[in-house]
Amino acid sequence: MVKRTSFEGDSCPIARSLEAIGDWWSLLIIREALFGLRRFGEFQSKLGMAKNILSVRLRSLVDHGILATAPASDGSAYQEYVLTAKGRGTFPILVALRQWSEEFDDHPEEIATILVDREKGRPVKKLEMRAEDGRLLSPADTTLKPRPARRRSA
Amino acid sequence: MVKRTSFEGDSCPIARSLEAIGDWWSLLIIREALFGLRRFGEFQSKLGMAKNILSVRLRSLVDHGILATAPASDGSAYQEYVLTAKGRGTFPILVALRQWSEEFDDHPEEIATILVDREKGRPVKKLEMRAEDGRLLSPADTTLKPRPARRRSA
């Protein structure tokens, strides 16, 4: 594209998220990182993506504060890529994507894995939107409000 | 790209979701659709995107069963694009993206809106992962299992 129309200045938080992780590979890299991968070669062979693209994506994720480079770990003089808190914070997004596929995919029989609670081995519950007081909310029960001018409470 | 490495056959449900809605504009179109937009021109002027791209994306979303075309509504001989159940099912994904931005964005003061419960006007709760029995789960509390061969229960 003539410049992939950056959403950087956009005031919508969804657009801002997409700016950081909305491209073709980022969420899959994060998925693997959540799964424990850390090394360039691990990502590359697991995802089967071109090394140059991986290189660019990793750098971009580091720039966005989603991954951080750690000096080593197993002695090899290379670096590892580990998730930051911000990176781990994407987990609900991945779960939402997964559950959407599980619920609506046209060929669910092609889905190989299910996400389960490690302790019981049972599927996790579907994510649900709730109000502050716990009421279950549908999209229609919500609306957008302008962000209140946040007086510095700190 | 030499063919944007389709994830179509991938067995990972996250990849499958991204195949449908993981490209640059789809989620924003869906966001606007959830907000009530229906007409080509509405999307185009609200999102400020090129009309050809919008055209391609709308067709793709229709092909994926996320939007459906409705014959008219206000008499004009054109069509409208309305969300299907599958389309409305993306709502948690959008909420997750929004909340991630709200929590981790480097410039939260640029975020213009907050999502609130329509009835009380209070922010919605953060999405949380829970086990079947209600226990709160962190990423580390979960794991993947192979999908059980689903014997046809229907």
Added chain:
DNA sequence: GGCGCATGGTTTTATGATGCAACCACACAA
């Protein structure tokens, strides 16, 4: 009943992001 304008697209064209393969740098081993 022809003219202009709005809506809803499609076509054309350039740019640049992506993918592949080859190449490079470094560490370690033999």
Added chain:
DNA sequence: TTGTGTGGTTGCATCATAAAACCATGCGCC
């Protein structure tokens, strides 16, 4: 010193994207 594996970077071809021009239809209106 040569060889091998890891971790990248550099060309280059190709395809998707974006911007703008173009087209088609409906409608007011004169």
